[in-house]
Amino acid sequence: MPLEGPARIVSELTSRGYNAEREAVTLLAGADDPAVALERAVEAAPDDALKITADHVRSVIGPDGTRDPIDGAGSSDDRQRFANETEATEAPGIGGEADVDDQAPDDDDHSDRPKSDEGIGAEATRSSGEAPSVERTRVDGAVEPNRVDNPSVSSGTNEPDSRDVSGQSPPETKGSGSAASVGSSTGRDQARQSVRIDNDMTGHSTGTGTYKDFVTVFRDRYERLSAKLQGRVNRRPASAIQSMAGGQEAAMIGMVDDVRSTASGHWLIDLEDTTGTFPCLIMKDREFADAVDEILMDEVLAVEGTLSDDAGILFVDSLHFPDVPRTYSPSTADRPVKAALISDVHVGSQEFVAEAWHRFADWLHTEEASDVEYLLIAGDMVEGVGVYPDQDEELDIIDIYEQYEAFSEYLKEVPGDMEIVMVPGNHDAVRLAEPQPGFDEELREIMTAHDARFASNPAFVTVEGVTFLLYHGVSLDELIAELPDEKASYDEPHRAMYQLLKKRHVAPQFGGHMRLAPEERDYLVMEEIPDVFHTGHVHKLGYGKYHNVTAINSGCWQAQTAFQKSVNIDPDVGFAPIVHLDTLDVTIRKFT
Numbered sequence: 001m002p003l004e005g006p007a008r009i010v011s012e013l014t015s016r017g018y019n020a021e022r023e024a025v026t027l028l029a030g031a032d033d034p035a036v037a038l039e040r041a042v043e044a045a046p047d048d049a050l051k052i053t054a055d056h057v058r059s060v061i062g063p064d065g066t067r068d069p070i071d072g073a074g075s076s077d078d079r080q081r082f083a084n085e086t087e088a089t090e091a092p093g094i095g096g097e098a099d100v101d102d103q104a105p106d107d108d109d110h111s112d113r114p115k116s117d118e119g120i121g122a123e124a125t126r127s128s129g130e131a132p133s134v135e136r137t138r139v140d141g142a143v144e145p146n147r148v149d150n151p152s153v154s155s156g157t158n159e160p161d162s163r164d165v166s167g168q169s170p171p172e173t174k175g176s177g178s179a180a181s182v183g184s185s186t187g188r189d190q191a192r193q194s195v196r197i198d199n200d201m202t203g204h205s206t207g208t209g210t211y212k213d214f215v216t217v218f219r220d221r222y223e224r225l226s227a228k229l230q231g232r233v234n235r236r237p238a239s240a241i242q243s244m245a246g247g248q249e250a251a252m253i254g255m256v257d258d259v260r261s262t263a264s265g266h267w268l269i270d271l272e273d274t275t276g277t278f279p280c281l282i283m284k285d286r287e288f289a290d291a292v293d294e295i296l297m298d299e300v301l302a303v304e305g306t307l308s309d310d311a312g313i314l315f316v317d318s319l320h321f322p323d324v325p326r327t328y329s330p331s332t333a334d335r336p337v338k339a340a341l342i343s344d345v346h347v348g349s350q351e352f353v354a355e356a357w358h359r360f361a362d363w364l365h366t367e368e369a370s371d372v373e374y375l376l377i378a379g380d381m382v383e384g385v386g387v388y389p390d391q392d393e394e395l396d397i398i399d400i401y402e403q404y405e406a407f408s409e410y411l412k413e414v415p416g417d418m419e420i421v422m423v424p425g426n427h428d429a430v431r432l433a434e435p436q437p438g439f440d441e442e443l444r445e446i447m448t449a450h451d452a453r454f455a456s457n458p459a460f461v462t463v464e465g466v467t468f469l470l471y472h473g474v475s476l477d478e479l480i481a482e483l484p485d486e487k488a489s490y491d492e493p494h495r496a497m498y499q500l501l502k503k504r505h506v507a508p509q510f511g512g513h514m515r516l517a518p519e520e521r522d523y524l525v526m527e528e529i530p531d532v533f534h535t536g537h538v539h540k541l542g543y544g545k546y547h548n549v550t551a552i553n554s555g556c557w558q559a560q561t562a563f564q565k566s567v568n569i570d571p572d573v574g575f576a577p578i579v580h581l582d583t584l585d586v587t588i589r590k591f592t
Contacts, residue, residue: 379425
C-alpha cells in the first residue's frame with residue numbers, strides 16, 4: 001500500500017518497531033517517493049535506535065530536506081507545500097462535501113441535580129426520547145458541528161472496585177511500538193486526560209454454576225433494584241399481602257415471575273419477592289396498560305392497587321419501573337474534548353473494511369480531530385473462531401491469536417496520545433456468559449498499543465467527569481424479539497437501549513439466548529445512571545436521548561456477511577459517533 005500521508009508513514013514505522021520525530025515524518029511525506037525514503041531512513045538508523053529522527057531522514061534525502069537523491073530534485077516550493085500539508089496533519093481526501101442532518105436538542109431540564117433516583121413520575125409511561133443535537137458528516141468532511149450548550153453538574157461514583165487513573169506516560173514510553181511522539185503534536189492535552197473504570201468484575205468472578213449461585217445473583221438484583229423503588233411505594237412483602245383482608249390498598253415490589261393474558265384481554269403478572277409470589281391484575285382499559293408489552297421476565301417492578309374481595313389478586317392502579325428520572329441532569333467535561341465511540345471491528349473477517357479503518361485513523365491524525373482524545377470500543381475487536389456454523393468459510397485470518405495481532409496493528413494507526421478503553425463482545429476470546437471478564441493477560445500483551453485500558457462487559461467508564469456505560473449489547477437481540485417494533489427494532493437500536501435504561505439493567509431476561517454467569521453481585525444492574533450509554537452488537541447505527549441520557553449504538557466495521565444477508569440485516573458500516581464531552585452533542589462521522 002502506498003505511503004500517501006503522514007498517518008500511513010507513522011503506521012509503517014510503528015509496524016517496524018520505531019517511533020518517529022514529527023519533523024522526520026514531515027520530511028518523509030515530502031519525499032518524491034516516501035516509501036523508498038522510509039526504507040533508506042530505516043537502513044540509515046543505528047541498530048539500537050528506537051526512533052527515526054530528522055537527521056536519519058536528511059541523510060538519505062539531502063541535508064537541506066529539499067532534494068531526494070533517489071528520485072531527483074524537487075523544487076523548494078513543492079517541498080514547502082508538502083511540509084505545510086504535513087504540519088496540518090491532513091489525511092488524503094479530507095475536505096469533501098458534508099451531508100448535514102441536524103436534529104433539535106431535547107427540551108431538557110438542566111437544573112442543578114446530583115445523580116440520584118429522585119423525581120421519577122408516578123405513572124408508567126411509554127418509553128420515549130429525542131435525538132441529541134447531531135451533525136452527520138460524510139467520510140472526509142471537515143465541518144465543525146453545531147454546538148448546543150448543556151449546563152450540568154459534575155458527579156462521580158464511589159464503587160468499591162473502581163480504579164482512578166489520571167494523566168499518562170510520556171509519549172515516547174507510552175505503549176509498545178506506538179508512534180506517540182508524532183500523535184502528541186496534534187494538540188491533545190495528556191496532562192488533563194482522566195479515566196476511571198468502575199463495575200469491572202475482571203478477576204472477581206466467584207460463580208461456580210450451582211443453584212445457590214443463581215439464588216445469590218437474583219437476590220442481589222432484587223435488593224439493588226427494589227431499593228430504587230422503595231421511596232415511591234409503601235411496599236409490603238408478598239407474605240404480608242397474603243394475610244391482608246380483601247378491599248385493602250396494597251403495594252408490592254417484586255421480580256416478574258410470569259406474565260400472561262386472561263380470556264378477557266387483561267394482564268396477570270406474578271411478582272416474586274424474597275417472601276413469596278403474589279398475582280397482580282392490570283385491566284386492559286388502564287391508561288398504562290400499553291406498558292405491559294414492555295415487561296420482561298425477571299425484571300423488577302413496583303405496583304400499587306387494591307386487593308380483590310377475596311384478597312386473592314391485587315388490582316393494579318399504578319405501575320413503576322426503576323427508570324431514569326425525567327429530571328436527570330448529566331455531567332459534562334470542563335473543557336472542549338471529545339470521545340470517539342466504535343464497536344464491532346471484526347478484524348479477521350473477510351468482510352472487515354480495512355480501507356474505512358485507514359480513513360478513520362488518518363482523520364484522527366488531522367488538526368480537526370485533535371480534540372478527539374478518547375477512543376471507547378464496545379466489543380468484538382476480532383471476528384473470532386467457531387462463533388457460528390461454517391464461520392471458517394468467511395475468515396481471512398483463521399487463528400484467533402493472529403486475529404488479535406492484526407487488530408493490534410490496526411490499533412497502532414490511532415494517534416499515540418489518545419486514551420483507549422475496550423470491553424469484550426461475544427466474538428472475542430472471553431467467556432460468552434455475562435458479565436464477561438476483560439481480556440486475559442495473554443491477549444492484553446498482544447494488544448499493547450497505546451497502553452489501552454481493558455474492562456469487563458459491561459463497565460462504567462468515567463471520562464473527565466462524563467460517565468459512559470459500555471455494554472456490547474447481546475441482550476438487544478432478546479429485546480428486539482420480545483417487544484413491539486415501535487419500541488425495539490434493529491433499524492432503531494437506541495430505542496431498545498431506552499428500554500434497558502428504563503429497567504436499569506442491561507440484560508433483565510434470563511433463560512433465552514442470554515447467557516448469565518451467576519456471581520455474588522449482579523454486575524448487569526445499572527447502579528449508577530450513565531451520561532452516555534454505548535452499545536454495539538447489532539451492527540446498526542442508532543442514537544438519541546432518553547430522560548437526558550445519550551444512547552448510542554455505533555454500527556460496525558464489517559460489511560454484510562452471508563448470515564446477515566440471510567436474515568435481511570443491512571449493517572451500518574464505517575461510522576464513528578463523536579461525543580463532545582463538554583456539551584454531550586454528537587457528531588456522526590462516516591468513513592465508507
